[in-house]
Amino acid sequence: MPNLMELKYQVSNEDFTRAGEASSDVKKKLKQLGVSPDVIRRVAIALYEGEINMVIHAYGGEITVTISEEQITMTLADRGPGIPDIDKAMQAGFSTAPDNVRNLGFGAGMGLPNMKKNSDTIDISTEIGVGTTVVMTINL
Amino acid sequence: MDNSYDNSVYLLENQCKGCTNCIKHCPTQAIRVRNNKAVITKNKCIDCGECIRICPHHAKKAKRDFIDAIKQYKYTVALPAPSLYAQVNHLDDVNIILTGIKKLGFDDVFEVSAAAEIISEKSREYIAENRDKWPVISTACPTVVRLVQVRFPNLVDNLLPLITPAELAAKLARQIAMDETGLKSEEIGIFFLSPCPSKVTAAKNPIGYEKSDIDHVLAIKDIYPALISAMTEVAANPEDLVRSGKIGISWGITGGEAAGLLSDSYVAADGIGNVISVLEDLEDDKFNKDLEFIELNACNGGCVGGVMTVENPFAAKAKLQHIRKYLPVTAPHDEVDDDKTTWTSDVEYEPVFELADNLKESMAKMAQIDALCEEFPGLDCGCCGAPTCKALAEDIVRGVAKKRDCIHILREYINKLSDDISIISGD
Numbered sequence: 081m082p083n084l085m086e087l088k089y090q091v092s093n094e095d096f097t098r099a100g101e102a103s104s105d106v107k108k109k110l111k112q113l114g115v116s117p118d119v120i121r122r123v124a125i126a127l128y129e130g131e132i133n134m135v136i137h138a139y140g141g142e143i144t145v146t147i148s149e150e151q152i153t154m155t156l157a158d159r160g161p162g163i164p165d166i167d168k169a170m171q172a173g174f175s176t177a178p179d180n181v182r183n184l185g186f187g188a189g190m191g192l193p194n195m196k197k198n199s200d201t202i203d204i205s206t207e208i209g210v211g212t213t214v215v216m217t218i219n220l
Numbered sequence: 221m222d223n224s225y226d227n228s229v230y231l232l233e234n235q236c237k238g239c240t241n242c243i244k245h246c247p248t249q250a251i252r253v254r255n256n257k258a259v260i261t262k263n264k265c266i267d268c269g270e271c272i273r274i275c276p277h278h279a280k281k282a283k284r285d286f287i288d289a290i291k292q293y294k295y296t297v298a299l300p301a302p303s304l305y306a307q308v309n310h311l312d313d314v315n316i317i318l319t320g321i322k323k324l325g326f327d328d329v330f331e332v333s334a335a336a337e338i339i340s341e342k343s344r345e346y347i348a349e350n351r352d353k354w355p356v357i358s359t360a361c362p363t364v365v366r367l368v369q370v371r372f373p374n375l376v377d378n379l380l381p382l383i384t385p386a387e388l389a390a391k392l393a394r395q396i397a398m399d400e401t402g403l404k405s406e407e408i409g410i411f412f413l414s415p416c417p418s419k420v421t422a423a424k425n426p427i428g429y430e431k432s433d434i435d436h437v438l439a440i441k442d443i444y445p446a447l448i449s450a451m452t453e454v455a456a457n458p459e460d461l462v463r464s465g466k467i468g469i470s471w472g473i474t475g476g477e478a479a480g481l482l483s484d485s486y487v488a489a490d491g492i493g494n495v496i497s498v499l500e501d502l503e504d505d506k507f508n509k510d511l512e513f514i515e516l517n518a519c520n521g522g523c524v525g526g527v528m529t530v531e532n533p534f535a536a537k538a539k540l541q542h543i544r545k546y547l548p549v550t551a552p553h554d555e556v557d558d559d560k561t562t563w564t565s566d567v568e569y570e571p572v573f574e575l576a577d578n579l580k581e582s583m584a585k586m587a588q589i590d591a592l593c594e595e596f597p598g599l600d601c602g603c604c605g606a607p608t609c610k611a612l613a614e615d616i617v618r619g620v621a622k623k624r625d626c627i628h629i630l631r632e633y634i635n636k637l638s639d640d641i642s643i644i645s646g647d
């Protein structure tokens with residue numbers, strides 16, 4: 081099935097207040113496209129968590145969202161430090177977030193579990209010192 | 221339910237200069253300037269009143285009724301919104317304002333704040349019994365309810381399914397009037413004294429229930445001058461009419477409704493921009509799971525900031541706080557059955573912003589919009605009558621505007637034409 085639409089966003093780690101811009105734009109577009117409310121909710125939650133992780137744990141990167149008639153694919157690629165132990169990172173409550181980030185209300189270790197819960201498939205490839213790519217799909 | 225949504229904000233055409241101020245301030249981008257006049261798309265308008273506030277030529281108005289409508293009835297009851305009390309200086313006794321209202325020609329008054337205290341109690345029960353609906357979103361501001369209905373499909377379930385205090389006041393007042401006078405329902409006129417056009421709309425097109433018990437909605441600012449003189453006449457010897465306390469009257473300012481829940485697990489936001497950002501965040505699950513309640517008021521400061529009030533919201537808040545001082549926390553109220561206060565119809569999402577009714581077509585249109593945006597200069601100047609270049613692109617794709625409405629594109633076109641002409645004429 082060919083992709084009918086592709087959206088690209090650069091995520092910068094320089095301005096924390098801008099984190100969430102990509103997920104909010106995607107949400108707006110999906111509403112205009114008439115995608116079902118439940119799918120919109122899951123995309124918004126999964127993408128926002130992923131976007132925040134790119135800002136907090138990596139140094140920003142690029143988000144690509146493709147939409148076909150069957151599914152929405154979200155690819156979040158960063159040039160960060162990589163994740164040493166993916167299984168551990170996926171556990172609810174596991175976090176390496178520093179104190180300054182925790183003070184902002186992040187760092188509960190719930191992001192990746194939430195991304196898993198809200199997507200139909202999630203695939204993480206990571207290389208220490210090079211970066212991490214998270215691919216999530218949600219079926220329409 | 222009928223799909224045609226009838227809002228209350230409208231344009232006085234001969235006063236509109238087509239200046240485009242309002243199109244930029246509309247939070248749902250419901251306004252366009254066409255042929256030099258502002259046009260409101262009814263089903264996108266949420267009656268927030270922002271365009272009424274901003275229009276330098278006073279061309280935006282709110283539909284409402286006027287007091288001579290009392291002549292149609294044998295018996296009339298006025299329902300003052302709590303925000304009305306906040307319009308008056310040095311008011312130590314609410315009875316003076318209530319007696320003053322009667323003096324305008326009504327047979328009785330019933331305070332909306334009295335009904336608000338009952339709704340506060342019902343809200344506490346609903347929140348305690350419906351943990352799966354947390355955070356529950358208040359539904360007292362009809363603009364917020366309409367906004368959720370057209371833009372936040374995932375939050376429709378969180379709406380507090382209770383009628384507004386004004387609506388309950390109308391029900392109770394009608395019953396009391398029928399019992400006391402023996403008149404038929406249609407011989408009794410129920411008049412709500414409102415701070416805003418949004419509540420005018422709610423009386424005509426209620427969301428969550430079939431028909432409103434409010435017969436007419438008057439603007440606080442329209443009755444204000446006559447009320448002030450009536451109050452001076454009755455000040456020395458007012459009747460005893462007060463039926464509410466601090467909790468009910470506080471509903472007029474932001475945080476008042478939430479305070480009536482007697483819990484501190486709430487967020488209260490006011491001003492349409494803030495309301496939208498709270499709803500966006502809520503939709504993305506950004507609030508704590510144990511947050512119980514979200515109070516939202518479209519107007520700055522709450523209903524005291526409504527566009528049909530007189531005072532500025534900050535002064536009004538101070539006045540309300542002054543009046544409140546003299547009142548008990550709450551007044552005693554008769555038991556009201558849940559079925560009188562609960563919504564009777566489901567609220568369904570109305571996707572008014574959708575581009576088409578199937579994904580494929582919507583995506584094709586979105587691609588066209590993006591392509592058009594590439595051609596526009598991205599200045600969002602508003603000269604085309606749309607609030608942004610993107611909005612013009614959408615209008616074109618929807619078939620209601622054309623590319624040369626953009627004055628920059630038009631200029632290029634004219635330049636090209638004149639070049640062509642000079643080639644033809646050989647100079």
Ligand SMILES: Nc1ncnc2c1ncn2[C@@H]1O[C@H](COP(=O)(O)OP(=O)(O)OP(=O)(O)O)[C@@H](O)[C@H]1O
Pocket residue numbers: 129133134136137138158160161162163169170174175176177185186187188189190191192193212
């Ligand atoms: N893109 C990433 N690059 C490097 N490390 C990451 C990345 N995403 C997640 N991690 C690691 O995985 C851990 C768990 O991530 P998760 O999103 O579940 O929790 P968190 O971000 O620490 O807290 P929360 O998401 O609840 O605010 C993080 O603390 C971090 O060590």
Ligand code: SF4
Pocket residue numbers: 231235236237238239240241242243253257258274275276277278279280
């Ligand atoms: S603000 Fe809007 S309604 Fe008022 S004059 Fe300008 S275009 Fe017309």
Ligand code: SF4
Pocket residue numbers: 267268360361362363364415416417418419517518519522523524525526527
């Ligand atoms: S906040 Fe109050 S005055 Fe303003 S629109 Fe809502 S209900 Fe009306």
Ligand SMILES: [Mg+2]
Pocket residue numbers: 129132133187190191192
């Ligand atoms: Mg995270």
